[in-house]
Amino acid sequence: IIAHEVGHTLGLRHNFRGSTLLAPQEMNNTEITKNKGLTTSVMDYIPPNIAPQGTKQGDYFPSMVGPYDEWAIKYGYIPIKTSTPIAEKPILEEIAAQSYKPELSYSTDEDVYDLDPTADAWDNSSNVLLYSQWQLNNSRVMWERLDKRYPLAGDGYSDVSERFSTVLGNYFQQIYYTTKYIGGQSFYRIHPSEIPSGVSQHRLPFEPVPVEEQRQALETLQKYVFAEDALSFSPELLNKLAPSRWRHWGSSPRVGRLDFPIHDLVLLMQGSVLRDLLSGDRLSRLKDIELKTKPENALTLPELFDTLQSGIWTEVIKPKGKPMKISSLRRGLQRQYLDILTAMVLRKESVPEDARTLAWYKLKQLDEQLKGVNSEDEYTKAHLLETRDRIEKVLNAPLQGN
Ligand SMILES: [Zn+2]
Numbered sequence: 001i002i003a004h005e006v007g008h009t010l011g012l013r014h015n016f017r018g019s020t021l022l023a024p025q026e027m028n029n030t031e032i033t034k035n036k037g038l039t040t041s042v043m044d045y046i047p048p049n050i051a052p053q054g055t056k057q058g059d060y061f062p063s064m065v066g067p068y069d070e071w072a073i074k075y076g077y078i079p080i081k082t083s084t085p086i087a088e089k090p091i092l093e094e095i096a097a098q099s100y101k102p103e104l105s106y107s108t109d110e111d112v113y114d115l116d117p118t119a120d121a122w123d124n125s126s127n128v129l130l131y132s133q134w135q136l137n138n139s140r141v142m143w144e145r146l147d148k149r150y151p152l153a154g155d156g157y158s159d160v161s162e163r164f165s166t167v168l169g170n171y172f173q174q175i176y177y178t179t180k181y182i183g184g185q186s187f188y189r190i191h192p193s194e195i196p197s198g199v200s201q202h203r204l205p206f207e208p209v210p211v212e213e214q215r216q217a218l219e220t221l222q223k224y225v226f227a228e229d230a231l232s233f234s235p236e237l238l239n240k241l242a243p244s245r246w247r248h249w250g251s252s253p254r255v256g257r258l259d260f261p262i263h264d265l266v267l268l269m270q271g272s273v274l275r276d277l278l279s280g281d282r283l284s285r286l287k288d289i290e291l292k293t294k295p296e297n298a299l300t301l302p303e304l305f306d307t308l309q310s311g312i313w314t315e316v317i318k319p320k321g322k323p324m325k326i327s328s329l330r331r332g333l334q335r336q337y338l339d340i341l342t343a344m345v346l347r348k349e350s351v352p353e354d355a356r357t358l359a360w361y362k363l364k365q366l367d368e369q370l371k372g373v374n375s376e377d378e379y380t381k382a383h384l385l386e387t388r389d390r391i392e393k394v395l396n397a398p399l400q401g402n
Contacts, residue, residue: 003042003065012072016112016119017105018044021066024125024134027051028058038062040103041069045121052134053141067103071095099190100203106189115285116187117180117209122173129181129213129220132174136224139171147237158244161260164237172269175225179276181217182299183286184209208289214299215307222311225273228330231266238262266329271336277308278340280351287352305358309366312337316369316384324375331383338363338387342394360395367391 018041026032028051039046039062051057075095080088098104107119117128125131143164150160186207224230241260245253276282283301290298310317312333315326326334343349344359351359370388375381 003069007043007069010073011076012043012069013108014045014121015041015043015068015106015108016045016121017107018042018066018068019046019124020105020118020126021103022125024127024131027125027131028055030058033059033062037064037066040066040105042066043069047122047124049124050135050138052137068106071098071104107187111187111189114187115180115184115282117177117184118186120177120180123177128177129216132177133220133224135174136171136220139167139174142167143233143237146240147234150240156244157240157242158246161241161243164241168265171224175221175269175273178217178220178224179273181209182214182277182304183282183289184214185285185289206292208293208297211297211299218304218307218311221273221277222307225270226311226333228327231269231329233262263328263332267332267336270333274308274333274336274340277304278344278351278355280349280355283355284352287354301352301355301358305355305362308337309362313366313369316366316373319373323377324373324380325377326375326380326383328379331379334383334387338390342390345394346397363391364395367395 018039021036021040022032022038027038027049038049038059042062042065046062048060049058050060075092078091078095080091082088099106107116112119112121120128123132146160146164146167150163151157152159186209188203188205188207190203190205238260243254243258244251247253283304286299286301286304290300312330315324315330340349341359341363344351344356345363347356367388370384370391373384375384
């Protein structure tokens with residue numbers, strides 16, 4: 001932290017590619033980290049490095065400045081014995097010419113709001129997709145411990161509740177990093193003159209995320225957000241999650257609903273991920289990437305819609321025999337999906353026209369698949385019938401010209 005703040009006083013800005021030095025598999029290898037450190041720069045925001053289950057824990061935090069920091073400080077502060085400032089230029093240019101090296105890659109505050117999964121605060125390693133998946137698994141382990149071993153001696157139940165929320169925050173964050181891969185692209189601040197001769201595989205400023213990584217990200221979201229058992233907690237744990245009753249100056253106990261709103265929470269997470277995945281910005285980006293890469297390297301809109309539809313409506317699309325029963329968490333997710341596609345078809349959302357047409361087509365397909373599906377379970381039965389009714393109303397909605 002001190003090195004980071006001193007870095008600012010010396011003129012350095014944040015570098016959110018600082019965490020990309022090591023592959024996830026190298027992060028806990030102290031033979032590597034004692035020489036290289038954990039990051040290319042102290043000017044990133046670095047989370048504690050937590051090893052995945054079954055791997056010996058290495059360094060939690062970096063303890064040295066990185067190659068980017070040394071390079072940037074050298075550029076700014078190297079003493080050059082010349083009589084005029086202009087005479088320094090060739091020497092500085094020689095230092096700047098190193099910028100193509102991966103360990104010197106740079107991305108600062110105004111670049112991280114875009115869909116670039118390689119540049120973010122609080123992410124870690126050169127493969128955020130894998131590292132985030134490890135952290136999602138770690139979150140599940142921590143929830144498991146809260147279930148089995150907590151509260152610790154001396155703790156109250158509100159301490160369990162706070163820890164549960166902290167882990168949930170971590171889980172949400174890893175999901176966000178994963179979502180960035182879909183339709184993602186990296187942005188590099190480079191100048192054509194910086195590419196040295198002899199470096200054949202040079203970069204361009206924009207680089208779409210490889211399609212395999214986008215597919216993996218979708219699989220991760222299916223497993224950790226949309227699947228039936230993605231967020232399942234024991235009744236024991238849920239009944240432990242008590243709010244604090246501490247009333248004193250500066251703290252007032254929560255009033256209103258006191259028990260843990262588990263349906264609302266799961267739906268909030270699923271709904272926000274789904275809305276983010278199907279946002280106009282992401283969809284138009286995905287469509288543009290079709291023209292910015294070879295056709296086989298693009299995740300097309302039909303593939304995205306199809307993957308989501310079959311992951312969210314699995315019970316109907318790939319029924320596992322009878323009797324059909326759709327759980328309450330899945331019914332909630334399926335309604336959210338329906339809401340989003342309906343808003344597209346009814347032009348309540350600004351999305352590319354192709355996305356609107358696909359939403360219409362997917363609803364029509366789903367309606368066909370819902371025909372003839374029946375259930376003995378009254379919740380499921382009502383849900384399926386109402387879904388069909390809603391889809392048919394949307395598909396038959398009259399056009400209105402304003
Ligand atoms: Zn800072």
